Amino acid sequence: MKAKITMEVTIMSIKWDEFFITGDPLILGSQIAIVLTMIGAVAGITYLKKWKYLWTEWLTTVDHKKIGMMYIISAVLMFFRGGMDGLLMKAQTAQPEMGFLDSQHYNEIFTTHGVIMILFMAMPFLIGLMNVVIPLQIGARDVAFPQLNALSFWLFFSGAMLFNISFVIGGSPDAGWTSYFPLAGKEFSPGIGNNFYAVALQIAGIGTLMTGINFIVTILKMRTKGMTLMKMPMFTWTTFVTSILIVAAFPIFTVALALMTFDRLYGTHFFTVSGGGMDMLWANLFWLWGHPEVYIVALPAFGIFSEVISTFSRKSLFGYKSMVFSILGIALLSMVVWVHHFYTMGSGPAVNSFFSITTMAIAIPTGVKMFNWLFTMRKGRIKISSAMLWALAFVPCFVIGGVTGVMLAMGAADYQYHNTLFLVAHFHYVLIPGVVFAVFAGLYYWWPKMFGFMLNEKIGKWHFWLFVIGFNVTFMPMFFLGLNGAVRRAYTYSAESGFAPLFMLSAIGSIILAAGFAVFCYNIYWSIRYADRNISSDPWDARTLEWSTASPVQFYNFAKLQEVKSLDPFWHMKKKNEGLTLYDSEIEEIHMPSNSWLPIYMGVIFGIAGFLLVFEWHIAAALAAIGIFAGLIIRSFDYNEGFHVKKDEIHRIENAWRKTEGEVHDHVS
Amino acid sequence: MIMSAKVDTSLPLEYQTEQDRMNILGFWVFLGAEIVLFATLFGVYGVLYERFAGGPTHKDIFVIKDVMIQTVLLLTSSFTMGIAIFEMRRHNLKGLIIWLVITLALGAGFLFMEINEFIHYAHEGATMQTSAFLSSLFVLLGTHGAHVTLGIGWATMVIIQLLKRGLTPTTARKTFIIGLYWHFLDVVWIFIFTFVYLKGLVA
Numbered sequence: 106m107k108a109k110i111t112m113e114v115t116i117m118s119i120k121w122d123e124f125f126i127t128g129d130p131l132i133l134g135s136q137i138a139i140v141l142t143m144i145g146a147v148a149g150i151t152y153l154k155k156w157k158y159l160w161t162e163w164l165t166t167v168d169h170k171k172i173g174m175m176y177i178i179s180a181v182l183m184f185f186r187g188g189m190d191g192l193l194m195k196a197q198t199a200q201p202e203m204g205f206l207d208s209q210h211y212n213e214i215f216t217t218h219g220v221i222m223i224l225f226m227a228m229p230f231l232i233g234l235m236n237v238v239i240p241l242q243i244g245a246r247d248v249a250f251p252q253l254n255a256l257s258f259w260l261f262f263s264g265a266m267l268f269n270i271s272f273v274i275g276g277s278p279d280a281g282w283t284s285y286f287p288l289a290g291k292e293f294s295p296g297i298g299n300n301f302y303a304v305a306l307q308i309a310g311i312g313t314l315m316t317g318i319n320f321i322v323t324i325l326k327m328r329t330k331g332m333t334l335m336k337m338p339m340f341t342w343t344t345f346v347t348s349i350l351i352v353a354a355f356p357i358f359t360v361a362l363a364l365m366t367f368d369r370l371y372g373t374h375f376f377t378v379s380g381g382g383m384d385m386l387w388a389n390l391f392w393l394w395g396h397p398e399v400y401i402v403a404l405p406a407f408g409i410f411s412e413v414i415s416t417f418s419r420k421s422l423f424g425y426k427s428m429v430f431s432i433l434g435i436a437l438l439s440m441v442v443w444v445h446h447f448y449t450m451g452s453g454p455a456v457n458s459f460f461s462i463t464t465m466a467i468a469i470p471t472g473v474k475m476f477n478w479l480f481t482m483r484k485g486r487i488k489i490s491s492a493m494l495w496a497l498a499f500v501p502c503f504v505i506g507g508v509t510g511v512m513l514a515m516g517a518a519d520y521q522y523h524n525t526l527f528l529v530a531h532f533h534y535v536l537i538p539g540v541v542f543a544v545f546a547g548l549y550y551w552w553p554k555m556f557g558f559m560l561n562e563k564i565g566k567w568h569f570w571l572f573v574i575g576f577n578v579t580f581m582p583m584f585f586l587g588l589n590g591a592v593r594r595a596y597t598y599s600a601e602s603g604f605a606p607l608f609m610l611s612a613i614g615s616i617i618l619a620a621g622f623a624v625f626c627y628n629i630y631w632s633i634r635y636a637d638r639n640i641s642s643d644p645w646d647a648r649t650l651e652w653s654t655a656s657p658v659q660f661y662n663f664a665k666l667q668e669v670k671s672l673d674p675f676w677h678m679k680k681k682n683e684g685l686t687l688y689d690s691e692i693e694e695i696h697m698p699s700n701s702w703l704p705i706y707m708g709v710i711f712g713i714a715g716f717l718l719v720f721e722w723h724i725a726a727a728l729a730a731i732g733i734f735a736g737l738i739i740r741s742f743d744y745n746e747g748f749h750v751k752k753d754e755i756h757r758i759e760n761a762w763r764k765t766e767g768e769v770h771d772h773v774s
Numbered sequence: 775m776i777m778s779a780k781v782d783t784s785l786p787l788e789y790q791t792e793q794d795r796m797n798i799l800g801f802w803v804f805l806g807a808e809i810v811l812f813a814t815l816f817g818v819y820g821v822l823y824e825r826f827a828g829g830p831t832h833k834d835i836f837v838i839k840d841v842m843i844q845t846v847l848l849l850t851s852s853f854t855m856g857i858a859i860f861e862m863r864r865h866n867l868k869g870l871i872i873w874l875v876i877t878l879a880l881g882a883g884f885l886f887m888e889i890n891e892f893i894h895y896a897h898e899g900a901t902m903q904t905s906a907f908l909s910s911l912f913v914l915l916g917t918h919g920a921h922v923t924l925g926i927g928w929a930t931m932v933i934i935q936l937l938k939r940g941l942t943p944t945t946a947r948k949t950f951i952i953g954l955y956w957h958f959l960d961v962v963w964i965f966i967f968t969f970v971y972l973k974g975l976v977a
Contacts, residue, residue: 382909
């Protein structure tokens with residue numbers, strides 16, 4: 106009888122019995138919530154008759170600003186998901202021998218927390234800000250390949266959704282965000298959870314690679330007249346170098362994930378214990394991508410801080426050239442430090458020493474940047490806005506992360522720290538101040554440019570203090586727990602270990618942190634409802650070109666393309682009162698790209714094919730893949746050449762915002 | 775998107791508009807990513823190439839005569855692709871299409887040989903699942919072969935567009951880019967020939 110059932114459920118190798126995850130009240134609750142939310146969303150959109158608006162204005166858009174906003178919205182949602190994972194972990198470890206989560210569930214949660222926070226929160230948040238800001242900062246009307254840009258977004262979104270459904274359908278990956286072999290192999294993780302990891306990250310990764318290519322070409326070829334490389338704003342520079350790192354590093358991840366897929370789905374022996382495979386090859390490939398990835402998220406964040414600190418200190422960035430060279434130095438060094446993630450592999454003293462030295466060397470250009478920020482503030486007329494607060498808090502918090510990083514960089518000492526919570530505390534002290542503070546700073550700073558109203562500064566300060574205090578209370582104790590021997594990724598500990606008080610403190614911190622995030626969401630809600638709509642297009646008295654046009658930015662960005670003579674061009678335009686007025690004779694027809702349904706179609710079809718592949722339904726997946734090729738063929742024969750914006754329309758739009766400019770309210774000071 | 779306003783007729787057809795220049799630069803950057811991708815596969819092969827796990831070794835399975843034929847076919851196709859682009863620069867549509875078709879025929883010949891090679895390996899008991907060496911061999915060769923296959927399909931699309939629309943800045947740019955892609959695959963093959971086949975035979 107039992108044999109018969111097994112035979113039935115594996116007909117056509119469809120594993121129906123593994124389809125929906127059952128038996129866990131938390132997951133059941135989520136399943137119900139997801140279904141209700143989806144029904145609610147569909148009903149709401151239908152009731153408000155917004156389907157057409159949604160389709161024409163958002164889902165098919167190729168406008169870099171809207172794509173950027175969609176990235177940011179997705180990132181905030183993913184922040185919520187990843188944050189919930191974090192809170193669940195903190196609840197489980199708040200007391201010794203807790204029974205809240207079992208070990209398997211805990212494994213799944215720390216895995217998804219890591220993947221989601223890095224790849225589906227930090228990356229899209231930054232790429233979203235890049236999308237909104239970079240074309241504006243370089244005085245261009247869009248990116249080099251607008252439709253490819255939309256495709257990048259939809260592939261990211263598709264990968265993110267595929268990864269996220271794993272916990273209700275099929276089971277979450279559970280081998281850590283690093284998914285080390287042999288644990289992540291079929292032998293030790295026979296379920297399909299880790300297939301989600303391999304396939305979903307592959308789809309999202311293709312999107313990211315295209316973003317990298319797009320921004321390299323955009324920044325090299327579309328800068329406005331007079332903007333030489335050394336006159337680019339710092340955020341543009343960091344985006345440029347990050348894009349190069351993406352192109353250099355992401356293909357490694359593509360290959361690593363493909364080999365993982367082959368090992369898990371087709372029985373190859375790249376990383377297996379048997380058949381001559383080598384498990385540490387995975388670790389090497391993963392970190393060959395993974396370490397540059399750290400800088401792929403850190404560099405744009407540094408760019409955001411540079412813009413914010415310069416604007417709110419009302420000074421040009423100190424040491425511009427040294428900033429540029431330190432970015433390049435960091436990027437170069439980031440490619441030659443990957444072994445520091447596994448000194449304990451046993452490569453021997455010579456190899457470990459080499460990687461210790463390269464790792465510590467990164468502290469030098471990073472230190473240069475730190476001092477440049479401090480010197481930018483020196484003698485500046487500093488305005489403590491919400492955006493500036495995040496930049497100020499970044500400096501000391503990130504230094505703690507950096508200094509503990511140098512401690513970890515020492516190969517011999519690392520044998521003590523390896524796999525402890527000390528490391529976990531370290532990288533949270535790098536990534537939260539380095540990336541999360543930056544995206545908050547960037548969001549408060551550029552929000553008025555995106556939407557034409559500001560986020561509330563007072564609520565913003567609550568958000569800031571709760572978040573920063575919560576962050577420190579959560580992660581500072583983990584340094585000491587780690588030094589006392591608490592290992593990472595352990596779902597519980599004994600009372601005798603003496604870890605309980607610090608773990609409890611950390612759990613309390615995480616609640617404060619979550620409260621900060623809740624206030625942030627409330628701020629968005631409050632500002633959408635009540636914020637003053639009548640503000641200047643340049644509320645911060647800022648320095649770069651994005652502030653020289655309307656807020657929210659008109660779809661063609663600039664009526665005339667500016668000529669730039671120096672760094673901080675808009676600042677000088679304002680001081681000299683040059684180039685601010687638009688004359689009728691300067692208005693020309695503007696060429697813009699048309700919307701397209703292909704990017705979202707490709708996202709959907711990649712998602713379907715990926716989903717089928719995750720469940721190892723190979724024939725169905727191959728059929729879905731035909732849809733991918735159909736999309737490529739349609740694109741090849743697509744000769745849509747966009748449309749021209751007529752002079753009258755430009756005239757009307759420019760008049761509308763320029764007229765009101767004189768009678769607007771000054772920003773909150 | 776075509777900036778129809780600015781056409782610089784002093785340049786070759788494929789470089790005449792700013793959008794086409796950007797597309798070509800973008801493709802060069804993409805080839806940079808492809809280099810990293812293949813470099814990683816070569817690295818993996820370099821790590822695993824002597825891990826036979828009791829299965830067949832290089833000398834057991836490689837048939838150098840067939841590999842030589844494959845090499846000659848693919849290298850010649852790169853040369854004919856060069857002639858095709860040369861004809862395009864001379865605005866000779868007919869010559870362009872003829873040489874493109876010859877290129878694709880040679881590419882298809884290469885693929886035919888490669889598929890036969892895989893079937894031969896499988897008959898010898900050498901499959902992707904046999905050993906780490908064979909896993910990395912099949913995935914490296916297979917990735918290259920998949921690129922050639924995709925290139926043939928893609929170039930066919932471009933030929934149809936050339937027939938329908940003639941030589942315009944857009945079709946010229948598309949042809950030029952597939953040319954870059956084709957030469958790139960040839961370069962990768964030279965590395966495969968050297969570091970997989972020749973090295974395997976002297977090991």
